[in-house]
Amino acid sequence: MRGLDAEQIAFYKDQGYLLVEDVLPIENLELLISELNETVDRNARNAQAKGVLSELFEDEPFERRLARIVEAVTDQSDTSFSNALFEGLQGKLKTEGMFAVMTHPAILDIVESLIGPEILAHPQFNIRAKLPNQDTSVVPWHQDLGYLEADASETFMINFWIPLVDATVENGCMEVIAGSHKAPLINHVTGLGPGRNFKGIVNEALPDGEQVECPVPLGSVLLIQHKTIHRSVPNYSDHIRWSLDLRYSDPRMPTGRDTVPGFIARSKTHPASVANNLEDWLTLFE
Ligand SMILES: O=C(O)CCC(=O)C(=O)O
Numbered sequence: 001m002r003g004l005d006a007e008q009i010a011f012y013k014d015q016g017y018l019l020v021e022d023v024l025p026i027e028n029l030e031l032l033i034s035e036l037n038e039t040v041d042r043n044a045r046n047a048q049a050k051g052v053l054s055e056l057f058e059d060e061p062f063e064r065r066l067a068r069i070v071e072a073v074t075d076q077s078d079t080s081f082s083n084a085l086f087e088g089l090q091g092k093l094k095t096e097g098m099f100a101v102m103t104h105p106a107i108l109d110i111v112e113s114l115i116g117p118e119i120l121a122h123p124q125f126n127i128r129a130k131l132p133n134q135d136t137s138v139v140p141w142h143q144d145l146g147y148l149e150a151d152a153s154e155t156f157m158i159n160f161w162i163p164l165v166d167a168t169v170e171n172g173c174m175e176v177i178a179g180s181h182k183a184p185l186i187n188h189v190t191g192l193g194p195g196r197n198f199k200g201i202v203n204e205a206l207p208d209g210e211q212v213e214c215p216v217p218l219g220s221v222l223l224i225q226h227k228t229i230h231r232s233v234p235n236y237s238d239h240i241r242w243s244l245d246l247r248y249s250d251p252r253m254p255t256g257r258d259t260v261p262g263f264i265a266r267s268k269t270h271p272a273s274v275a276n277n278l279e280d281w282l283t284l285f286e
Pocket of ligand 1: 139
């Protein structure tokens with residue numbers, strides 16, 4: 001097991017965030033990226049069949065194609081057309097590629113080095129396609145606990161933010177307030193962010209602390225905790241900032257999402273409870 005070293009663990013516990021470089025070889029993200037490419041293609045063909053898209057942009061790379069397609073949809077007044085382009089490309093995607101990333105040994109080794117070998121892949125996770133100059137994907141200051149039930153307050157959660165392209169200040173990387181995980185849960189109000197579509201913390205309620213922009217190269221990960229105050233900055237680039245945010249905790253602790261199952265990703269005491277493949281995961285929802 002590689003996991004984190006003592007210095008990294010001390011920094012993460014003290015500052016509430018940590019950049020860990022070279023965790024995921026790009027080959028281990030390829031299955032997920034190819035699934036996303038297939039979905040982008042399928043959604044584009046559906047839009048073309050409905051007569052709202054004249055060009056499929058097949059030569060555009062992963063980091064640009066969806067943005068070109070969204071710009072080219074002719075009936076922008078009917079949001080159902082543009083919403084359909086994002087179907088299967090955001091939120092809680094349950095596919096072989098997602099399962100492979102969520103159970104990647106390098107990720108679970110990091111988690112194990114922080115909470116031991118009983119590991120739940122938390123039910124709250126997302127895939128995000130953050131398009132250039134798109135207000136609704138700019139996430140205001142918040143704590144992840146502000147989106148969970150309060151019973152998870154004392155659960156030590158390890159939150160991974162994983163880019164699928166190099167994440168930079170220009171394309172909308174994350175920003176954290178160092179040490180803010182030591183603050184209590186701060187009141188979250190609705191209607192924040194430039195799209196007014198997120199819950200978050202108003203500026204006046206932010207604690208002191210250095211605001212640190214966190215570019216993350218492809219293959220690296222950013223760790224935060226569920227009380228770490230963070231946001232994502234606007235994407236001013238010409239391409240999509242694709243990313244995942246995943247969470248892990250001890251299965252014996254409340255998740256704050258108790259009506260939705262997570263899956264056991266690693267267990268020394270109950271190895272038979274581990275979800276070994278996508279089917280095992282999906283079975284939990286039947
Ligand atoms: O990816 C983003 O833009 C925001 C992610 C986030 O806020 C989170 O993971 O909690």
